[in-house]
Amino acid sequence: MLIATILFFACILILSYWQAKNLKTITRLKHELGASKDNNQSLSEEVRLYTLAQSISHLGIWEIAVVNNTIKWSDELYDIYGFKSIDFLPDASVNEQVIAPEHREKVLSVLGEAIANKTSFAIEYQIIQPTGVRK
16 A cells, blocks of 8 residues: 555656646747747848838849759849739849840859859849830
8 A cells, every 4th residue: 555655646746747847848839939929020020121122212132043043033123124023933044134235244244253252242234124125
């Protein structure tokens, strides 16, 4: 009988220990989840403001994934280049085609150097929209 009582209390102690440990883990996870939600809200707000700034300034951005040669345009760049984002997926050839012929060599050279040196770059150049409008 004594052994059964000792085992019973030992089980209660073990269960209490695991319950307390799990409660601490759950509390920590709740805190981390709350922090993640706050970070996501902050990032969403930053993206919204960044998009608004591009729209107001009429500046767009594009990025090239060198590994698979894919291009991503910002929404404002679709407007600048004269394409509808729902109808069109940019690629390297289209990106080069919209650049005015007299600027292509310069842009491709600067881009090639940036890729080779793994640096950023800034350059101004003219484009020709599909409608023929030069910007």
